[in-house]
Amino acid sequence: MSDFRAFAEAAFSLSAISGRPEALSGIRVIELATRIFGPATTDYLGEFGAEVIKVELPLRGDLMRYVAPQGFFWKEASPAFLPLNRNKRHVTIDVRLPEGKELFTRLADTSDVVVENLRAGTMDEWGIGYRQLAARNPRLVYAANSGFGQWGPYSRGRASYDATAQAVSGFSAITGFPDQPPVKAGFWVGDYTGALFSAISILAALFARRRTGEGQMIDISQAEAMIRTLDWTWPYAGLTGRDRRRAGNQDVMLPPSGIYRCADGFTAISARDGEERAALDRVLSGDPGGNGETLTPDRVAAFAAARTREEILRISEEAGFSAAPVVGGRDQYHDPHLRARGTVWELDDPLYGRIDEFGPCPKLSESPGRIKWTAKPVGYHNEQVFGGMLGIPPEEMEELSRKKVIGTWADVPGARPPGPEREKPAAKPGAGTAPR
Amino acid sequence: MSDFTGWARNATDPARAASKPEALPGLRVLEVCPGHFGGMVAASMLGEFGAEVIKVEPPGGDPARTYAPEGISIGGTGLPFLSEARNRRFATLSLDSEEGRGIFRALAKAADVIVTSESAAGMETMGIGYTALSAENPGLVFLSLSTYGSFGPDASRRVKDSDILCQALSGAPHIVGEPEGAGPPKPHEAPTRLGNWHGWFVEGLWGAFGVLAALNFREATGKGQFVDVSGAEALMKFADYNITWMHTAGRARERVGNFDPAVFPYTYIRCRDGHTFMAAYNDEAFESLMTIIGRPELVKDPRFATPSLRVRMENEKALLSILEEWSGNLTADEILKAVEDYTSKKSGPGAAVVTGRVNRPLETLSEANWRERGCFAQIVDPVYGDLLLAAPPWKMTGTPARIKSVCRPAGADNREVYCGLLGLSPAEVDSLSHRGII
Numbered sequence: 001m002s003d004f005r006a007f008a009e010a011a012f013s014l015s016a017i018s019g020r021p022e023a024l025s026g027i028r029v030i031e032l033a034t035r036i037f038g039p040a041t042t043d044y045l046g047e048f049g050a051e052v053i054k055v056e057l058p059l060r061g062d063l064m065r066y067v068a069p070q071g072f073f074w075k076e077a078s079p080a081f082l083p084l085n086r087n088k089r090h091v092t093i094d095v096r097l098p099e100g101k102e103l104f105t106r107l108a109d110t111s112d113v114v115v116e117n118l119r120a121g122t123m124d125e126w127g128i129g130y131r132q133l134a135a136r137n138p139r140l141v142y143a144a145n146s147g148f149g150q151w152g153p154y155s156r157g158r159a160s161y162d163a164t165a166q167a168v169s170g171f172s173a174i175t176g177f178p179d180q181p182p183v184k185a186g187f188w189v190g191d192y193t194g195a196l197f198s199a200i201s202i203l204a205a206l207f208a209r210r211r212t213g214e215g216q217m218i219d220i221s222q223a224e225a226m227i228r229t230l231d232w233t234w235p236y237a238g239l240t241g242r243d244r245r246r247a248g249n250q251d252v253m254l255p256p257s258g259i260y261r262c263a264d265g266f267t268a269i270s271a272r273d274g275e276e277r278a279a280l281d282r283v284l285s286g287d288p289g290g291n292g293e294t295l296t297p298d299r300v301a302a303f304a305a306a307r308t309r310e311e312i313l314r315i316s317e318e319a320g321f322s323a324a325p326v327v328g329g330r331d332q333y334h335d336p337h338l339r340a341r342g343t344v345w346e347l348d349d350p351l352y353g354r355i356d357e358f359g360p361c362p363k364l365s366e367s368p369g370r371i372k373w374t375a376k377p378v379g380y381h382n383e384q385v386f387g388g389m390l391g392i393p394p395e396e397m398e399e400l401s402r403k404k405v406i407g408t409w410a411d412v413p414g415a416r417p418p419g420p421e422r423e424k425p426a427a428k429p430g431a432g433t434a435p436r
Numbered sequence: 437m438s439d440f441t442g443w444a445r446n447a448t449d450p451a452r453a454a455s456k457p458e459a460l461p462g463l464r465v466l467e468v469c470p471g472h473f474g475g476m477v478a479a480s481m482l483g484e485f486g487a488e489v490i491k492v493e494p495p496g497g498d499p500a501r502t503y504a505p506e507g508i509s510i511g512g513t514g515l516p517f518l519s520e521a522r523n524r525r526f527a528t529l530s531l532d533s534e535e536g537r538g539i540f541r542a543l544a545k546a547a548d549v550i551v552t553s554e555s556a557a558g559m560e561t562m563g564i565g566y567t568a569l570s571a572e573n574p575g576l577v578f579l580s581l582s583t584y585g586s587f588g589p590d591a592s593r594r595v596k597d598s599d600i601l602c603q604a605l606s607g608a609p610h611i612v613g614e615p616e617g618a619g620p621p622k623p624h625e626a627p628t629r630l631g632n633w634h635g636w637f638v639e640g641l642w643g644a645f646g647v648l649a650a651l652n653f654r655e656a657t658g659k660g661q662f663v664d665v666s667g668a669e670a671l672m673k674f675a676d677y678n679i680t681w682m683h684t685a686g687r688a689r690e691r692v693g694n695f696d697p698a699v700f701p702y703t704y705i706r707c708r709d710g711h712t713f714m715a716a717y718n719d720e721a722f723e724s725l726m727t728i729i730g731r732p733e734l735v736k737d738p739r740f741a742t743p744s745l746r747v748r749m750e751n752e753k754a755l756l757s758i759l760e761e762w763s764g765n766l767t768a769d770e771i772l773k774a775v776e777d778y779t780s781k782k783s784g785p786g787a788a789v790v791t792g793r794v795n796r797p798l799e800t801l802s803e804a805n806w807r808e809r810g811c812f813a814q815i816v817d818p819v820y821g822d823l824l825l826a827a828p829p830w831k832m833t834g835t836p837a838r839i840k841s842v843c844r845p846a847g848a849d850n851r852e853v854y855c856g857l858l859g860l861s862p863a864e865v866d867s868l869s870h871r872g873i874i
Contacts, residue, residue, distance in 0.1 A: 003560055003565075003567065004556060004557040004560035004561075004565055004566075004567070004586075005557070005587075007560075007566070007567050007662075008556075008586055008587040008591075008664075009587065011587075011662060012587045012664065021653070021657075023649040023650060023652055023653040024649060024652055024653075026656075027652075044645065048649045063718060063785065066718070066743065067698050067699055067717075068698065068743075068744070069677065069681060069685075069689075069697050069698040069747075070685075070687075070697055070698070070744075070747060071743065071744030071747060072684075072685050074684035074685065075684075079677050079680040079681050079683075079684045079685065080676065080677045080680075080681075080698055082677070082680050083676075083677050083679070083680045120441070120444075121440045121441060121444075124440040125440070129440065131440070131443065148805070149809055149831065150440075150441070150444040150445075150448070150831070151441045151442075151444045151445035151448075151809075152445070152805050152808050152809045153804060153805045153808065154805045155441065156441070157776055157779075157780055158776070158792075159779070159787065159788060159789075159790045160790060160792070161702070161713075161715050161790050163702065163704075163713045163715065163792075164713055164715075164790055164791070164792040166713075167704070167711075167712070167713040167792045167793060167794040167795065168792045168793060168794075168795050168800065169795070169800060170795050170796065170797040170799075170800045171630075171631070171632065172704070172794050173794060173795060173796045173797060173799075174631035174632060174797065175612070175628070175629075175630055175631035175632075176613070176624070176628060176631065177623065177624040177628075179624075180614075180624045181694075181704070181706075181711060182704065182711060182794050183612060183613060183628055183631075183694065184694045184703065184704050184713070185608070185612045185630060186611040186612045186613075186689075186691060186692060186693075186696070187608065187611055187612070187674060187675050187676045188674075188676060189608075189630070189634070189674055192673070192674035193634075193638070193641075193674070196638070196641045196642065196645060197641070197829055197830065199645055200481055200641065200644055200645050200648060201485075201830045201832065201837075203645065203648035203649060203651075203652065204459040204460060204485045204648060204835070204837075205459060205832070205834065205835065206652065207459055207460060207648065207651060207652070207655075208457070208458075208459040208460070208834060208835040210655055212457070212834065212835070214834060215834070216832055216833040216834030216835065217444075217447065217448065217832070217833045217834075218830055218831070218832050218833075219444065219448050219830070219831040219832070220829060220830050220831075221809075221829065223792075224806070224809065224811050224829040225829045227800065227806065227811055227812075227826050227829065228811075228826045228827075228828070228829045229632055229634060229637045229638075230632045230797070230826065231473070231516050231519050231520070231632050231633050231637070232505055232514075232515040232516040232518075232519050233632065233797050234519065234797070234801075234812065234824050234825060234826050235515045235518055235519050235823050235824055235825060236505055236508070236515055237797050237798055237801055237824065238814070238822070238823060238824025239508065239515070239823075239824075240508070241798075242798075243796045243797050243798050244505070244631075244797055246631060247631065248623070248624065248628070248629075249609075249626065249627075249628065249629050251598075251599060251600050251629070251633075252505065253503045253504075253505060253516060253633075254503065254598065254599075254600075257598060257600045258600060258629070259600065259603075259604060259609060259626070259627060259628075259629055261621075261626060266604075266609075266626060266627050267604070268600045268601050268603065268604035268605075269600075270595070270596070270598040270600050270601050272471055272499075272596045272598050273471055273499050273596070276596060316595075317593070317594055320594075322583075322595040322596050322598065322601055323595075323601075324583065324595065324601045324604045324605050324668075325604065325605070326604045326609055326610055326627045327604070327605055327607055327610060328607055328610035328611070328678075328688050328689065328690070329607055329610075329611075329675070329678035329679065329681060329682050329688040329689050330682060330688035331607075332607055332672065332678060332679065332682075333678075333679055333682035333683070333688075336589055337584065337588045337589045337590040337591075338588075338669075340587075340588040340589055341585055341587065341588045341666070341669070343666070343669045343672065344679055355680070355683055355684070356679055356680075356682075356683040357679050357680050357683070358672065358673055358678070358679050358680075361642045361645075361646075361665065361666075361669050361670055361673045362642055362643070362645060362646025362649070362663050362664065362665050363585065363587075363646075363663070363664040363665075364646060364649065364650055364653075364661055364662075364663055364664075365661045365662040365663075365664075366650075366653065366657075366659055366660075366661035367649070367650070367653040367661065369649075
C-alpha cells in the first residue's frame with residue numbers, strides 16, 4: 001500500500017509535469033469549427049501535447065466567443081469560451097475567399113489531423129473537404145463532426161446543437177422524473193460526449209496510420225454518439241417493445257442506489273453488491289445482523305433526511321456501503337483534492353494572468369496532460385503561424401490582410417484582448433483589418 | 437454536394453466495415469472490472485477498433501451480469517452487461533490465491549493494456565499492481581478507474597465506484613433539473629441524475645482516450661505508463677465552464693430546469709405531440725425564429741433585443757410562453773418543417789435556428805435515418821438470442837469500428853486463453869478449474 005502511495009506521489013506530482021514529455025507531441029491538428037463540438041475535440045488533443053491551430057473567421061471569429069453566461073465577459077473574454085480552447089494557436093482565415101482556401105490548404109498540407117463541425121458537405125463544397133485535402137496529403141486524419149452525419153436522410157440541411165442530440169437520441173426521455181416532462185441536461189452534454197467520441201476515433205486512426213501509412217475520414221454524429229451511451233435502453237426496447245421509463249433519482253439497476261435529500265443538501269447513496277446492501281441493511285434496521293427487510297428508497301430517504309452529507313459519508317465508511325455528496329462548482333473550486341490532482345488547474349496565462357480551469361482528465365504518469373495557456377483573441381497567433389510556421393513573407397501577409405483573408409479581432413468583447421493590448425493592435429504585425 | 441454525399445456513404449457505410457482492416461489489431465487488453473460498467477465501456481471502445489480484449493471475471497461470473505432491469509436477464513446475464521460485452525473473450529480467474537495471481541502476472545506479461553476498476557493500491561499489495569507488472573513488462577499501459585482517482589487527499593476513501601457516486605461528485609446533477617420553488621420542495625425540485633449510466637460511460641470513454649494517448653507515447657518511446665481516471669472527474673470535465681465561472685465571476689452555476697443561463701432560446705418547448713428542442717440564440721437566428729413564428733416585432737422588444745437581455749431568467753420565461761403559444765398547435769415534425777423551410781433560404785448565423793423532437797427511445801427506433809446509418813445492430817447470438825444493440829457510432833473510410841460478437845458465458849474462452857496464450861495443457865486447465873482458480 002505504502003509502496004503504491006510512494007509511486008503515485010512521485011509519478012503524479014504536479015510540479016514535475018512541465019518537465020515531462022507530452023503524449024501527443026508532434027501531432028499537428030487544424031480546427032475549423034465553432035461553438036463546442038469541434039473545439040472540445042481539439043482541446044482534448046491539445047491538453048496532451050498535440051499542436052492545435054484554431055482557424056476562425058477574421059474579426060468576430062468563433063461565435064462561441066459571444067456565449068457569455070448571464071452576459072458576463074471577463075477581461076473581454078467569455079468564461080464559457082476559454083475552457084474549450086486551451087493550448088491552441090488562434091489564426092484567422094476567411095476560407096470562403098480563394099486566397100483563404102489556398103492558405104487553409106497549405107496549413108492542412110503540413111498537418112496530421114483536421115477537425116471541422118460545419119454542416120455536412122460544406123467543406124467539400126468549398127473545395128477544402130477531405131477529398132481535396134487528402135488528395136494532397138494522404139496521411140491526413142479528418143474528423144467531420146456533425147449533428148446527423150455526412151450522409152443519410154437527416155444529414156442535409158439539419159443543424160444541430162448539444163440539446164438536439166440530447167433530444168433526438170432518447171437521452172432526455174429517460175432523464176428526469178416519471179410524472180414530469182423530459183429533462184434537458186443543464187450542461188452541453190451532447191457536445192462533449194460527441195467530442196470525446198471524436199477524439200477517441202482520431203487517436204485510433206492515428207494508431208492505424210503508423211501501420212498503414214494512410215489517413216482517413218471519420219464521420220461522427222453527436223446524436224449517434226448519445227445513442228451509443230444509453231446502455232440497456234436498446235436491448236430492453238428490442239426485447240420488450242417498451243420504452244425505458246424515467247426513474248427520477250433512482251438507479252433502478254442497483255436499488256436502492258440513488259440521490260437523496262439530506263439535512264444540508266443532497267447525497268448519493270450507492271450499494272453495488274450484496275456486501276454493500278448488507279451494510280446498508282445493518283444501518284437502516286439498526287440491527288447489527290441486519291433484518292433483511294427490503295431496502296426501499298423510502299427507507300433510505302428517511303435515513304438520509306435526518307442527517308447531514310458529512311454524517312452520511314462517515315456512516316457509510318464505517319458500515320461498508322458507499323456515499324458521496326452532491327456537489328456543485330463552488331465545492332469543486334475549493335476542493336483540495338481536485339487541486340492536488342490538477343483537475344482544478346491553476347494556470348498562469350501570459351495574457352490573462354492567473355485563471356483556474358478544469359485540467360486534463362486522465363492523469364498519465366509518464367507523459368501527463370497539461371494546460372499551457374488559455375484561449376486568445378481572434379487572430380492572436382497569425383504572425384506566429386503564417387509568418388513563423390508557414391514562412392509567409394510580411395508583404396504577402398499584408399496583402400492577405402488588405403483582401404480581408406486574414407486579420408485580427410473586431411473591437412468587441414469576446415473577440416478583443418484585455419485592456420492594455422487592445423489599445424495598440426497595430427503593433428501586432430498582420431493586424432491590418434483590426435479595430436474599427 | 438450530392439456527389440459528396442454519395443461518395444461519403446459509399447466510403448463509410450458501416451455495412452461495408454467487415455471487409456476493411458481494423459485500427460488496433462494485435463493490441464491485447466485485459467479487463468479486470470468486476471461489477472463495473474465503466475470498465476466494460478473502456479474495453480469496448482478498444483475492442484470495437486480491433487483490440488483483442490480478454491475479460492477476466494471471478495469464477496462464477498462478473499457480478500455485473502446480475503444487473504437486470506425488471507429482472508430481465510438471458511442465460512443468467514442481464515441486459516446492461518449484454519449491451520457492453522461485445523468483441524471479447526471471456527476468461528475466469530480468482531485473484532484470491534497466489535496461484536491465481538501468478539497466472540494473472542503471466543497474462544499481464546503478454547498484454548499491452550490492463551483496464552481495471554479494482555483498487556490500484558490494493559492490487560499493489562497483492563503483488564499484481566502497476567509497479568510489479570510494469571517491472572516485467574515496461575511497455576504496459578495500466579488504466580485504473582475509480583471514483584476519486586488513485587492519488588490525492590481523497591484517494592483512500594473506501595467506496596465501490598458506481599455511476600451514481602461519479603454523477604454526484606461530477607457536479608452534473610447539481611445543474612440538471614428543476615430549482616426549488618416557493619413552499620416545501622417537491623421531489624423533482626432536486627439535483628437530477630442523468631437517466632442512463634452517463635457517469636460510468638464517460639469514465640470508460642476517458643479511460644479509452646487515456647489509453648490511446650499513452651499508446652501513442654509508447655509507439656514513440658517504448659514506454660508504458662499508469663493512466664489514472666476518476667469517474668467523477670470524467671463527467672466533471674463535461675460540466676461546461678463551472679470552474680472558470682467560479683474563478684472569473686465568483687459565481688457557481690445553479691439549476692435552471694430546461695432553461696440555459698448563457699444562451700436563449702435554448703430549451704424544450706411543448707408541442708402538440710410532446711416536446712421539441714428549440715434554439716435560436718444569436719441575434720440573426722433569433723430574428724429568423726421570430727419571423728417563423730410570425731412575431732417579427734419581438735426582435736426590438738426591450739426584453740429580448742440582445743443576447744444578454746434574453747438570458748435574464750424572467751425574460752427566458754416570458755419568451756418560452758410566447759414560443760409555446762405558437763408551438764402548442766403544431767407537431768414536432770411540423771415545427772421542424774417550418775424551421776427548415778425558412779433556414780434553407782438563409783446561410784450564416786441567421787440559419788442557426790435549431791430544432792429536433794424529444795424522442796422516446798421507441799420513437800428514435802422508428803426513424804429510418806438511424807437504421808440506414810447503421811446505428812443499431814440486430815444480432816442473433818447463439819447463446820443470448822436476438823438482441824438489439826447500439827453499434828459503434830463512427831463511420832470511417834479506412835479502419836472502421838465494428839461489432840464482431842455479442843457476449844459469451846463466464847469462462848467460455850478459458851481453454852483458448854490459458855492453453856493458447858499461456859501454453860498450459862488441457863489437464864492443467866482442468867486442474868485449475870477443479871480447484872476453483874478458474
